[in-house]
Amino acid sequence: xxxxxxxxxxxxxxxGPALLLMLAVTVVPVLxxxxxxxxxxxxxxxxxxxxxxxxxxxxxLTGQDWWRDLSSTVILTVTSVGLEFVLGFALALxxxxxxxxxxxxxxxxxVPYAVLTVVSAFAFRFAFQPSVGFVGxxxxxxxxxxxxxxxxxxxxxxxxxxFMALMLLAGLVTVPGEVxxxxxxxxxxxxxxxxxxxxxxxRPAIMVALLFRTLDAFRIFDTVYIQTQGAVGTETLSFLSxxxxxxxxxxxxxxxVSVLLFVCVAMIAAGFVRAFRGAS
Amino acid sequence: xxxxxxxxxxxxxxxxxxxxxxxxxxxxxxxxxxLQNDGRFLPASPTLDNYTGLFTKPMFTTALGNSVGIxxxxxTVSVIVAVFAAYAIARLRFRGSGLVLGTALGLTMFxxxxxxxxxxxxxxxxxxxxxxxxxxxxxVSFSLPLAIWLLTAFFRTIxxxxxESAQVDGATRLQAxxxxxxxxxxxxxxxxxxxxxxxxWGEFLFAISLTSTExxxxxxxxxxxxxGDSEFQQPYGAIAAAALLVTVPVVVLVxxxxxxxxxxxxxxxxxx
Numbered sequence: 001x002x003x004x005x006x007x008x009x010x011x012x013x014x015x016g017p018a019l020l021l022m023l024a025v026t027v028v029p030v031l032x033x034x035x036x037x038x039x040x041x042x043x044x045x046x047x048x049x050x051x052x053x054x055x056x057x058x059x060x061l062t063g064q065d066w067w068r069d070l071s072s073t074v075i076l077t078v079t080s081v082g083l084e085f086v087l088g089f090a091l092a093l094x095x096x097x098x099x100x101x102x103x104x105x106x107x108x109x110x111v112p113y114a115v116l117t118v119v120s121a122f123a124f125r126f127a128f129q130p131s132v133g134f135v136g137x138x139x140x141x142x143x144x145x146x147x148x149x150x151x152x153x154x155x156x157x158x159x160x161x162x163f164m165a166l167m168l169l170a171g172l173v174t175v176p177g178e179v180x181x182x183x184x185x186x187x188x189x190x191x192x193x194x195x196x197x198x199x200x201x202x203r204p205a206i207m208v209a210l211l212f213r214t215l216d217a218f219r220i221f222d223t224v225y226i227q228t229q230g231a232v233g234t235e236t237l238s239f240l241s242x243x244x245x246x247x248x249x250x251x252x253x254x255x256x257v258s259v260l261l262f263v264c265v266a267m268i269a270a271g272f273v274r275a276f277r278g279a280s
Numbered sequence: 281x282x283x284x285x286x287x288x289x290x291x292x293x294x295x296x297x298x299x300x301x302x303x304x305x306x307x308x309x310x311x312x313x314x315l316q317n318d319g320r321f322l323p324a325s326p327t328l329d330n331y332t333g334l335f336t337k338p339m340f341t342t343a344l345g346n347s348v349g350i351x352x353x354x355x356t357v358s359v360i361v362a363v364f365a366a367y368a369i370a371r372l373r374f375r376g377s378g379l380v381l382g383t384a385l386g387l388t389m390f391x392x393x394x395x396x397x398x399x400x401x402x403x404x405x406x407x408x409x410x411x412x413x414x415x416x417x418x419x420v421s422f423s424l425p426l427a428i429w430l431l432t433a434f435f436r437t438i439x440x441x442x443x444e445s446a447q448v449d450g451a452t453r454l455q456a457x458x459x460x461x462x463x464x465x466x467x468x469x470x471x472x473x474x475x476x477x478x479x480x481w482g483e484f485l486f487a488i489s490l491t492s493t494e495x496x497x498x499x500x501x502x503x504x505x506x507x508g509d510s511e512f513q514q515p516y517g518a519i520a521a522a523a524l525l526v527t528v529p530v531v532v533l534v535x536x537x538x539x540x541x542x543x544x545x546x547x548x549x550x551x552x
Binding site for chain 1: 283284287288290291292294295297298299301302304305308316317319320321361362364365367368369372373374375376377379380383384387388389390391392393394395396397398399400401402417418420421422424425428453478481482484485488489500503504516519520523524526527530531533534535538541542
């Protein structure tokens, strides 16, 4: 038998189950989400189920919750990814350059990565809780919008900076040493070498790290659930969808929020891909 | 000498920032209930009461059983399916490999919340709501991309000559995979298993959305519903103790496999 054909068949046989499993739990439910988002459907009043066209979308986009939660999601995403990037880059440079204690450094950065998100959320919540924690004194950090944002961002930064640093480190190790030597010979100082040599060289790694973390941060749910339950204006889009679907049993409205969130995520990804193509 | 001091200072700063929240949870877990409101960083009179108390709470012990069972089954299925897919992608001239990798990449960017609605209604109709299987199915699908990605990278590091010589000896592709490649890939498979397990073990959104009782609630979800002996007192110490019991084992495993994990996690980043 034709060798190429055999290999092709074997390939589908081996990779097919994985593809099917990934598609079965995404494509089918997503189509269902889209269908449900067009219905007036509440599990607390299943008898009144009816086709609603774009009614749910109109209700969401003309109401306040979506826009408030979009802005808090954007604020949390931008601040935490921004901080993670700066700290993660510094950490990656340190892991790359430090000689004394390098092994210890590379070991401890993995600790936050291995800690469950729910656990880090509890650790920071209790640390800032009045009369329980050791940080805040009597001030109720999670009771006011801006201080609650601060605690949530700190938690996210603690948990995910190591991941960012590891992705950036992978880029740093590919930069050949001679490039630095050449820049040094040309009289570039450390700051110039960072901006003119290191950053342009690791640009692909930077883009990938930022893309993954931005999409991840935009879907933030666990930390908000544990720390504020979306109170004091910290509700995010994932939490809004969860609240409609599971708490209020408003399947139609919740599905519409999910679809809109999905569109946001796709737009962010497309934006990154365009920026990436433009840069390279 | 100055270089050395600077290096040590950097390492110490990172170590303190990284470990402080863990030490704080340890300290909280060692405080007796009467002193959990003292606001001190370290416990004044440490006790193990919170830990012994946990094992008298069915809420914790059954959740622990659910977590172990669901995560182990989901991880095993996911890794087995991923081994075959990754081998096909890494080794066969096979036109679907782009599609499989693309789907995996798309799935890592997918908002899981968009599945909660349809799965919640579908599982209710099918009787899968609040069952182990109801969590295992989405866990397998969502952990597959990571497993495929890591295993493909590991397979690519294994020299082709190894299986070619096996095939010369008359072994089929499948025999070559099982007898020659897999043994060589054991470290990679173990690392993949560990990272996939970690993802299932800590999963929270599906765990609170698709369960409602102790029948299938995992530890991360149970922690969110923990209640104290009295309704008005939050059991900070008990939550801290339970959090540590489910965190420390995975942290230890991750640190033991540290080198391989760093290599695995960063393998996908550079190609860009």
